[in-house]
Amino acid sequence: MYKSLSPSVKSSITKSISKNFEKYMAQIEWKEERFQLTDFMDTWKAYIENESKWYKQVPQEVKAAPEFHESIAEKINQTIDRVLKEPPSEEQVARIEIRQETLHTSFDYACRAEADFVERKLNSIKSN
Template sequence: MLKQLPHRMKMNITLSIKKVFERYMATIGWDETKYDAATFMEQWRHYLYNEAAWFNELDDTMKANPHFHEQLAERINEIIDQLVNEPPTDDQIAEINRLVERLGIDDFPYGCRLEAKYHIERLQQELKKKKS
């Protein structure tokens, strides 16, 4: 069912998964020990019904089909797996090292590109506050 959707809709689904996962992980400060699948799925459902334009385009029969939701859950797991296994770029690593040095804080672990992005944004905000 999911594979039969138009390419544009499949891309929007992928982008939605990434967006919701990134948003959720930011709320827990990328602390994997705080990750709760049920809470993530609550945020996913909220996003589907309140923000995802592509979901509104689906017909009610597909929305009600358990097979569709099983495939969507599989896709969510695939995308999350890809995201957490995508290594940070060299530029991200260099930027984090630069920010850590400028802020005079200890280095900290980060494992993937999205987590590095989160920490760069967080550290840049800290640096702005420190300059103020």
């Protein structure tokens, strides 16, 4: 079922997972102990049903098929894994470390998406 979708729809699905995972993680400030898969799935479901364009392009019989849901679950796992394994760039690390030294902070970050969050947070802090 999933494999029969157009490449653009499959790409949109992946982007929506990634975008919403990063948004959800920012909402919980990347605190792993606060992560709840059901909460993330609720936010992603609300997004695809109310905002995404690709969801309307998927036929109702495909959406109802258990195979489709299994494929989506697998795609969610793959996408989250990819997001968590993508390292921050050297430039990003340098910017964050300089800003943390200036602000006397020590935020940890393990991936590019979390580093994006930390960088935004640091940029919102006023220097003394």
